[in-house]
Amino acid sequence: MRAMAFWVQPQGDPLPRGLLKEVMDEFFEFFPEYQGVLRPIQSPRPPYPAFFVVEGECQGLWPSAASYLKDLLEATFPQAKVRVYGKRDLPTDRS
Numbered sequence: 715m716r717a718m719a720f721w722v723q724p725q726g727d728p729l730p731r732g733l734l735k736e737v738m739d740e741f742f743e744f745f746p747e748y749q750g751v752l753r754p755i756q757s758p759r760p761p762y763p764a765f766f767v768v769e770g771e772c773q774g775l776w777p778s779a780a781s782y783l784k785d786l787l788e789a790t791f792p793q794a795k796v797r798v799y800g801k802r803d804l805p806t807d808r809s
Contacts, residue, residue, distance in 0.1 A: 715774075715777070715800040715801065715802050716773055716774025716775060716776065716777075716780070716800050716801060717768070717774055717775040717777075717779075717780035717783070717784075717798050717799070717800040718767070718768045718774045718775075718799055718800050718801055719765055719766065719767050719768065719798075719799045719800075720765065720766040720767075720783060720784065720787060720796065720797070720798055720799075721763060721764075721765055721795075721796070721797045721798075721799065722763060722764040722765070722766070722787055722791055722794050722795070722796050723761065723763045723794055723795040723796075723797075724761050724762060724763065724791070724793070724794050725793045725794060725795070726793060728760075728761065728762035729756065729762060729763075729764050729791060729794065731756060733790055733791070734754040734756060734764055735754075736790075737754070737766075737783075737786055737787060737790050738752070738753075738754060738766075740786060741779075741782065741783050741786060744782060745775075745779045745782065748768075748772070748775065748779065750770070751768055751769055751770045751771075751772035752766060752767070752768055752769070752772075752775070753766070753767060753769060754766050754767075755767060766783065766787070774800055774801060775800075780798060780800070784796055784798055
């Protein structure tokens with residue numbers, strides 16, 4: 715499965731916007747190939763969840779990158795729920 719979106723639901727206080735950028739900066743240090751296709755979006759409504767969304771022509775984050783980002787989000791926001799949404803890779807040979 716390739717990850718297409720990460721949902722981070724705070725359990726109390728809103729997620730600090732500055733930390734969203736720090737998470738992205740740290741992720742891009744290890745996975746620079748995803749710069750320009752992965753971006754954070756924070757909801758303007760309470761409880762102010764954040765989404766990290768794959769955009770453009772990218773087919774999603776490979777499992778190693780998705781696992782790293784999920785672990786990073788859980789470590790950065792220990793009181794939040796983190797969920798990963800993705801799509802299954804389809805076989806290329808359909809004979």
